[in-house]
Amino acid sequence: MGIMGRISLISHDIDLTHPHYKHLKSIEDIVGRGSDLTKQLLGFAMGGKYEAKPTDINELIEKCSDMFGRTRKETRIHTIFQKDVCAVEIDQSQIEQVLLNLFVNAWHAMPEGGDIFIHTKNVTLDDEDVMHYGIKPGKYVMVSVTDTGVGMDEETQQHIFEPFFTTKKLGRGTGLGLASAYGIIKNHGGIINVNSKKGEGTTFNFHLPIVEAQVVKSQIDDTEEEILYGTETILIVDDEDMVITVSREMLNNMGYDVFIARGGKEALEIFKKDKNKIALVILDMIMPDLGGSQVYDVLKEIKPDIKVLLSSGYSIDGQASKIMSRDCDGFIQKPFNMIQLSKRIRNILDK
Numbered sequence: 001m002g003i004m005g006r007i008s009l010i011s012h013d014i015d016l017t018h019p020h021y022k023h024l025k026s027i028e029d030i031v032g033r034g035s036d037l038t039k040q041l042l043g044f045a046m047g048g049k050y051e052a053k054p055t056d057i058n059e060l061i062e063k064c065s066d067m068f069g070r071t072r073k074e075t076r077i078h079t080i081f082q083k084d085v086c087a088v089e090i091d092q093s094q095i096e097q098v099l100l101n102l103f104v105n106a107w108h109a110m111p112e113g114g115d116i117f118i119h120t121k122n123v124t125l126d127d128e129d130v131m132h133y134g135i136k137p138g139k140y141v142m143v144s145v146t147d148t149g150v151g152m153d154e155e156t157q158q159h160i161f162e163p164f165f166t167t168k169k170l171g172r173g174t175g176l177g178l179a180s181a182y183g184i185i186k187n188h189g190g191i192i193n194v195n196s197k198k199g200e201g202t203t204f205n206f207h208l209p210i211v212e213a214q215v216v217k218s219q220i221d222d223t224e225e226e227i228l229y230g231t232e233t234i235l236i237v238d239d240e241d242m243v244i245t246v247s248r249e250m251l252n253n254m255g256y257d258v259f260i261a262r263g264g265k266e267a268l269e270i271f272k273k274d275k276n277k278i279a280l281v282i283l284d285m286i287m288p289d290l291g292g293s294q295v296y297d298v299l300k301e302i303k304p305d306i307k308v309l310l311s312s313g314y315s316i317d318g319q320a321s322k323i324m325s326r327d328c329d330g331f332i333q334k335p336f337n338m339i340q341l342s343k344r345i346r347n348i349l350d351k
């Protein structure tokens with residue numbers, strides 16, 4: 001967060017023609033990869049499901065495959081979508097991570113290029129179907145990703161979901177892609193399995209339980225590359241100096257007035273005094289004195305319509321997920337840059 005934040009601040013002050021601009025972008029990229037790796041590890045270790053909402057899986061796949069296909073022209077992606085696909089309650093960034101892992105693996109399995117077929121289907125699983133998987137019978141959406149690549153023998157298939165299992169050369173693969181996919185799907189109450197034959201391609205299927213709810217359209221457009229400015233007053237609550245320092249400067253650069261609290265107790269003191277000035281609280285989840293979850297409750301008691309943006313590097317005990325389901329305004333995962341933060345803030349304050 002410290003590195004990402006400072007890069008964002010420097011980039012804000014220089015323009016594209018600056019000789020160091022490309023180095024900064026590249027550092028940002030590398031930090032992003034480090035953070036992705038952490039997400040992978042957390043995905044398979046505990047699969048923190050922090051921002052689950054009813055989603056149209058077809059839309060998510062469309063977005064994800066476009067993103068993937070743009071940079072890999074030798075791979076053709078074909079989608080065969082279920083019409084009126086049922087909604088699934090998912091953390092979109094995690095399921096995106098699962099899809100990208102499957103696409104990257106498929107791409108690696110087809111060094112000369114080839115086709116990826118993605119299917120979605122509404123299905124009903126009965127007692128017999130779910131017998132060995134420890135999930136409930138009922139309605140699911142099935143997603144399958146098929147490639148025309150090298151395939152796998154039986155022995156390999158037995159191990160692919162294990163963490164650190166890889167057949168790639170040292171330094172090429174970490175063997176966490178499928179392990180994290182497995183953790184994430186399992187954590188969503190679903191199952192993932194594989195069907196493959198050496199030399200004949202591979203199909204991964206995963207099932208996600210459906211939810212009887214309206215799909216929530218995402219209002220945050222992550223493709224926009226512009227900082228959004230504002231003038232309100234924001235209270236940052238975090239116990240780490242590094243995070244406070246960069247967040248404060250980012251917010252000042254965006255035009256906001258900033259109050260700082262270095263812990264839960266201090267946050268409540270400041271908030272009691274200045275509740276009418278503060279438009280938004282950016283609240284860290286894990287703090288030693290008083291955790292984000294408790295602070296959240298008291299903030300809402302003091303001022304029921306206060307807007308809160310949760311922020312966390314991870315979510316060990318699903319705290320964030322519980323608060324989200326109680327109607328919290330938003331969540332941002334560290335490390336974030338200025339553009340991402342500015343968009344989350346406007347998304348909440350302009351509602």
Ligand SMILES: Nc1ncnc2c1ncn2[C@@H]1O[C@H](COP(=O)(O)OP(=O)(O)OP(=O)(O)O)[C@@H](O)[C@H]1O
Nearest residue numbers: 105106109160166167168173174175176177178202
């Ligand atoms: N579509 C596929 N076709 C053939 N083999 C595959 C396919 N997907 C996965 N595998 C096999 O499963 C192994 C484990 O995959 P996994 O995604 O977990 O790790 P990885 O791709 O080796 O490394 P990374 O952590 O970078 O994803 C791969 O090394 C490969 O041998």
Ligand SMILES: [Mg+2]
Nearest residue numbers: 101105177178
């Ligand atoms: Mg992989």
